[in-house]
Amino acid sequence: MDSSVVFNVATTGIAVVAVVTSIVFSARQARIARHANHISVMVDLLQEFRSVEFHEQHDYVCTRLGAEHAPQVGVRGLPAEARAAFYSVVYYYQSFANLAVFGLLDETLMVTVLRTRIVSVWQAVQPFVERERELRGEGGGGNYMSIFEELARLAAELPPEHVRNSMPQNRRRLSRLGQLR
Template sequence: MDSSVVFNIVTTAIAVVAVVTSVVFSARQTRTAKHANHISVMIDLLAEFRSVEFHGHHDYVTLRLGAENDPAAGVRGLPDEARTSFYSVVYYYQSFANLAVFGLLDETLLVTVLRTRILSVWEAIRPFVARERELRGPGGGNYLSSFEELARLAAQLPPDHVRERIAEIRRRRERGLT
């Protein structure tokens, strides 16, 4: 084989390796940037979660809403205190759900972090949402459907998911994989 053929083969191989390496690093960088976006969105939305007022509304929705109010009038028929708590809490979770539906937030991350709370809120509001959908008539079936989907995903996630993830991370660290 003459030296020019060998040279061409070697340069072509180097070019292929360079392209493959660029593609791999580009994909990794894109994935890292996407995770960075998820983290900043989560931090921003969880700021509300630290407020005492939010927890007061959350407690009202999960503990008192159904006991003190009849779902027959739907959401709009709730008295002021109940409606204020409902909107504060439910639309907070609906914001997360919408971001997850449109791929701007990793739904597994979201559901892992807020699983128990998502489920307790959905259980408390479900009769009110069902009635509100009826009252809204055609097209009303979409009312809070993103939050409903988020609750469905949360229900499918095993209760021990967080502990399992922590154990998995520890195992990886012990093996030096992270």
């Protein structure tokens, strides 16, 4: 074999390896950047959990809203304090759902972190939301709070042991990547 052919084959092989390596590192960098965006969004939204007022409203919605008010009034028919608690809590979770719909937040991450809370809030407000849809003339399920309803469905379908089962898998993955000691 001629030395120029060997040289051309070697340089072509090196070029192919360089291109493949660049593609792999670019894909990994894009994935890391996407996860970094998810983390900052989650941190910003989870700051609300530090608010005593939010926890009081959350507890009110989950434990007292249905006991103190009839769903027949819908959401708009609730007294001001109950309506404020409803909007504060439900739209908080709706914000997470909206970000997931537009791909700005990983819905599995979000649902894993907030699973129990999302499900309990939806169970408490569902009769009010369904009645509000009727009052608005929205047939066939309606659009009002439909994104939050879908988020609650996803959260309810996620097995409760998902977080516990995910932790060892994540540790093994990070260990393989040399990021966990």
